[in-house]
Amino acid sequence: MTDKTEIGYPLVLTANEISELLQISKPTAYEIMNRSDFPLIKFGRTKRVMRQDFLLWLEHKKNKEKAQN
Incomplete structure (x- = not known):
């Protein structure tokens, strides 16, 4: 993977791009x-997420984890 910031990614992310950003496998990205709390956009069988929605979701997850500890 090349060194990318989230700004270097397209406006709409795929599972492959999520796996790169989180450094996880593609099957885990699909999981x-x-x-149910993921801001998914479906086009038929295609799954995508808006980059900004993904980053907000990730920030929310981080804050929720901090609050639980």
Whole structure:
């Protein structure tokens, strides 16, 4: 993977891009995308997420983890 910031990613992210950002496997990225709290956009069988929605979701997850500890 090349060194990218989230700004270097497209406006709409795929599972592959999420796996790169989080440094996880692509199947794990799909598991995350299937969560009920994930801001998923579906086009038929295609799954995507808006970059900004993903970053907000991730920030929310981080804050929730901090509050639980």
